[in-house]
Amino acid sequence: MQGNKLKNLLHQNLQGWRMSLLISVCLAGALLVSLSVLKGASYEDVGVRECPTDDIAYTLNLISPSQLGVKQWQIGDYAEYQYNQKSAIGSSLLEQHFKSDAMQARLSARDVKFHIIGELSTLGQSRYWMRKTGLAFFRAIPKDIYRLVSPTDLRITSETPRFHFVRNYVPRRDDFCQQVSTPLATLVKLEESETKTPAGLFDCIHYRVEFGTNSAPIEIWVNPKIRPLGIVRVSTPNEVLELASYGQDTVFDVPELIHPVIEGITTLAQGCTSCHGYDNCHELISPPR
Numbered sequence: 696m697q698g699n700k701l702k703n704l705l706h707q708n709l710q711g712w713r714m715s716l717l718i719s720v721c722l723a724g725a726l727l728v729s730l731s732v733l734k735g736a737s738y739e740d741v742g743v744r745e746c747p748t749d750d751i752a753y754t755l756n757l758i759s760p761s762q763l764g765v766k767q768w769q770i771g772d773y774a775e776y777q778y779n780q781k782s783a784i785g786s787s788l789l790e791q792h793f794k795s796d797a798m799q800a801r802l803s804a805r806d807v808k809f810h811i812i813g814e815l816s817t818l819g820q821s822r823y824w825m826r827k828t829g830l831a832f833f834r835a836i837p838k839d840i841y842r843l844v845s846p847t848d849l850r851i852t853s854e855t856p857r858f859h860f861v862r863n864y865v866p867r868r869d870d871f872c873q874q875v876s877t878p879l880a881t882l883v884k885l886e887e888s889e890t891k892t893p894a895g896l897f898d899c900i901h902y903r904v905e906f907g908t909n910s911a912p913i914e915i916w917v918n919p920k921i922r923p924l925g926i927v928r929v930s931t932p933n934e935v936l937e938l939a940s941y942g943q944d945t946v947f948d949v950p951e952l953i954h955p956v957i958e959g960i961t962t963l964a965q966g967c968t969s970c971h972g973y974d975n976c977h978e979l980i981s982p983p984r
Contacts, residue, residue: 751778751934752830753872754913755924756849757880758904763926764919765846768823771945772922773810776936777893778829780804805829807936811923812947813957815843822855824957825923833861841866841953846923850874858956866953881905882915890916890927892937897927 807829814823827840841858842849851857852875860866883903890899899916916928921941929936955961 751929751931751936752827753874754880754904754931755926755929756851756874757877757906758882758915758924758926759848759879760846760923760925762879762882763915763917763924765922765925768811768846768923769943770811770814770823771943771947773808773944774921774924774926774941775806775808775939777939778805778807779935779937781933781935806939809923810944810947812949815957815959817843817854817959820845825849831859833859833864836861839953841956848879850877850879858953860950860953862950866950866956877906885914888916892928892939894927894938894940897921897938899927 808827810826810828812824812826814821816822822843822845825842825844827842828837831838831840839860841860842851843855845855848855851873853870853873857869857872858866859869881904883905885901885903887898887900890897890901897916897918899918902915902917904913904915911932913932914930915926917925918927919925921927921938926936927938949957
């Protein structure tokens with residue numbers, strides 16, 4: 696009798712051990728499959744996502760200047776704005792990921808500039824290089840954004856990419872956000888009015904910007920003489936831009952490291968990095984360390 700009990704007990708333990716082993720093998724297999732998929736996946740597969748539509752940096756990409764009456768650009772066209780954060784809690788994509796003191800630099804009042812600095816013909820189409828300054832930071836250092844765009848479309852796509860450049864760092868292409876499947880905004884005319892900004896008094900058309908039934912309340916004040924965007928004032932739930940100056944400025948510096956991008960020689964798909972993360976922290980190359 697004792698022998699039978701012991702035999703049954705050993706059999707039960709063996710069955711339990713087999714089941715545990717089977718579960719472990721299945722979990723290990725699933726982990727290996729997941730790792731192999733991630734290893735074979737491109738950055739675009741795992742990192743690209745649609746951009747938010749309540750952040751000024753991304754919202755403006757969905758408003759075509761040609762919708763606002765700006766039909767063409769000239770190299771040197773620029774508009775500079777005063778940026779202010781309405782509240783301490785921002786909705787920008789970076790602020791959702793980082794709450795460090797360095798990122799709080801984005802919250803301070805500052806100047807933001809949009810400047811047409813070059814032209815490039817690709818795939819039989821002529822586009823312009825627009826440099827944006829004052830909208831993004833890297834470790835609290837101002838970061839320039841270079842965009843290949845046209846008056847009819849500012850959206851971020853594989854053909855109209857976005858490049859980040861921090862002085863003394865290696866420039867890099869950023870595909871974290873894509874707008875290829877995001878339609879251009881719908882503009883609802885509200886009124887015609889005179890709008891006062893630090894740049895003066897302007898005759899404007901006031902629009903509400905809509906991206907769908909649940910889109911955030913975004914408003915713009917438009918005058919097509921203000922190139923390159925055609926915007927005098929823009930207001931989102933958390934941010935506001937007001938025109939400070941505009942005109943023609945053909946005397947500008949393009950850093951040597953970004954020249955190959957502007958000339959269409961390189962796409963900078965990969966870069967030398969010192970660590971990993973959204974900002975792909977690039978090693979200093981001048982001076983070296």
